[in-house]
Amino acid sequence: MLEYVGLIPLFPFIGFVINGLLGKKIKNEKVVGGLGALMVFCSFLVSSGILLQLIGRPAEERIFEKVIFTWIQSGQFKADAGFLVDPLSALMIMVVTGVGFLIHVYSIGYMHGEEGFYRYFAYLNLFTCSMLLLVLGNNMLLMFVGWEGVGLCSYLLIGYYFHKKSAGDAGKKAFVMNRVGDFGFLLGIFTLFWYMGQTHNVWTVNFREIAANAHLLPVGGVVTLIALFFFIGATGKSAQIPLYTWLPDAMEGPTPVSALIHAATMVTAGVYMIGRLNFIYIRSHEAMLVVAIVGAATAIFAATIGTAQNDIKRVLAYSTVSQLGFMFLAMGVGAFTAGVFHLMTHAFFKACLFLGSGSVIHSMHHALHHAHSHDDPQDMRNMGGLRKAMPITYLTFLVSTIAIAGIPGFSGFFSKDEILWQAFSNPFHGGLNIILWGTGAVAACFTAFYMFRLVFMTFFGECRITAKAKDHLHESPLVITFPLMVLGLLAVVGGYIGLPKLIGDMFGGIPNYFEQWLEPIFAGSHEFTLQQLAHAEVHHSHALEWGLMGASVVIAIVGISVAYTLYIASPQIPKKFTDAFPALHRAVYNKWYIDEIYDFLFVNPCKALGNFCWKGFDVLVVDGAVNGVASIVRGFSSVIKNLQTGYVHNYALSIVLGVVTIIAVYVIR
């Protein structure tokens, strides 16, 4: 099965080609959507086969590289295009194809009747193909191809409703901000390649070869630079401070797109990339500290904004940014396994949340449409009490919300608690650990608060739409609810493959399968840490770990109860609160004015520079020079064009004149 790894990205690509070229002719939505979903399902089957085969092998043999062809050969440098299958990429392809398949199925129902249905599925398939290329690529350049491919598809899908100006703008914003990050990524590739080649004569971009030569890299110095360059790439793609502002705007795209690209898969590419290059980060404490701080800051920052948004998808968007911050926090404190674990569980519950919100919006849209109301179907202030009308959506949504809030027994708890514990106990950042843990804990509290605020405003209380519209509220069809149910189930049980040792021991020594699975990838970094840091083996008492675990549960419950108090028990309090602190509320509601600040600091100067280059430089200097030369030629030729009379005998005359002149020269000489 491993030999057929190339099929995994190929299937969605076939779907993209067929739907892209013929979709317009096929017209039948069932065929187009079915084909798109089927192709991803085929990839999922192949991925499952590969995963099973990997599981069957001993841990140290779970790595396989399939070279397809020699891509670039130039002097000593050689890059093969091929696929790298190891526990990390196997996990990622399972997430991408599995969640991707469910979202494709969901899209068939959600996008029903939309204009350009085939276009949507072509893009979605292309996205899946690019994402698989990103995670399977055996070298940095191929990863970059996938990296750019997902960026392109993200742009295309955000701007899917391109006739809406806001959607087009959001697409552009995402594209430009990603470009800033990609620039960093490229610089990272170049610097690493150059350093390894120049200093150690290892001219390669292949992941395995780099990892095998990782011992040549120094600690700190140029490695810090390389790691920070790569991290800039990650901040762009994974929406971290300072490049996160595109993600909330990306909610202009269709909801399944938000679920697939802007929650489950693409935005986690940065986390994956740091996980893939963990041996670089482990060699630079400074870079790890930056990653941890940026992650923690993003986590709390986005969480605060999430508390004041009214658009259901925007809340989820800020939640995604915040959760990505948690993942980067994990990466920054050396807890690569925990970060990837959170990536996976987050993919389950956040995809479920987004799809659930899509189901709600779908239903609201229908109801409001029937009632001829022009209220915003995405605004939570128009919702309420939907749990009776949409029981399946409600249940799956609730389960996922509990998971993200971090209630024990659900997947989010295991991953998030692991991150917080590592943030507290890691050997890297010394005194800063407590701050990192505290920030994470507060962010987790906010997370629980705004997620339950969302649930309470949407599914509880009184329905705030008109009675007429209310009658049209109904549960979504099976094609929509089926993925919800599967993802909801995964959101519950997905965490049990990575039980913390503490809890596992309690139940008779159940091992942490997830950690064991990823062990070959991160083993080198772990050993390196042990060598470098004498105090790495500091033993924290079990009591402390239990205590912190309890603390995070308490934090989650506090968040939930605050939400319950404010939005169910006494709904007048938020109003009073905003009246009491209007400035604070306005600032939070307007996302701390970050967009405006960016506009002021970067966008407007860039625009001014562009305008200057256009009107000042291009029009006056460049065009002026070109037009000036042209008008000189024009003036000159308007004089000599009189020679060109167009009469044949005049040309004959000039021939004779030439003959006479030539003979004259000959004679005189």
Added chain:
Amino acid sequence: MLTHHSYLILSAILFSLGALGVLIRRNAIIIFMCIEMMLNSVNLAFVSLSKYLGNIDGQIFVFFIMTVAAAEAAVGLALMIAFYNNRESVEVEDLNVMKW
């Protein structure tokens, strides 16, 4: 005394006459005939020099010139007919489409 010079001078006179006709006449057919006359004056020079040099090659060239003249006559007259069909005229002052 009749020398080769006489033939060459006659050839030059005929050539100049042909050139004059080409330059001053309006009727394209007459211009065409003037060109034939110029070709013939060259033929005369060729033949007389062939005689002077005691070499047959010059006369072979006359053959080729005649072939070219025949081809030119065929194509040139066809062009003239096509032009006449379009413009109802064979005057060169109407042949002014070479501008732009």
Added chain:
Amino acid sequence: MDIQTLFFAVVAAVAILSGILVITCRNPINSALSLVMTFFCLATFYVMLDAPFMAAIQVIVYAGAIMVLIIFVIMLLNVRVESGKKYTHGVLIGSIMAVLLLFEAFYFLNRSSLTGARGMIDANVVQNVGHVELIGRAMYTDFLLPFEITSILLLVAIIGAVILAKKKI
């Protein structure tokens, strides 16, 4: 002045005169007939220059074929006698050019003398071997390739003429 020179002078005068007529006649038919006259004079010169075969094909190809073709076209187009101006606007400058050309040619001819390696073909050889054979021998041995190329030229001319003369181009 011997008889040969006198004969040359008379025929040359006729040739020049008819040449002048070619470019001055208002009616193209007259011009064409004058041109035939010139061609006959040139054929006479070819005989005088020991090139009887050239004289024959001068009469057959030029005076016969080509001029007949031209006269046919003149009649086919039925061009009216030029009603308005006979000459172009550039009559003055054209004349100056032609005269300049003539003077230059005279000057050139008078200044220089004929040189070059003489071959062995003279009047006797032509008489004994025969002009046609001499021409044929040269044409089908030394000049075989140009000769074949001319046939392609004629083929192209035929095709071109047919296509151009079609009603709709």
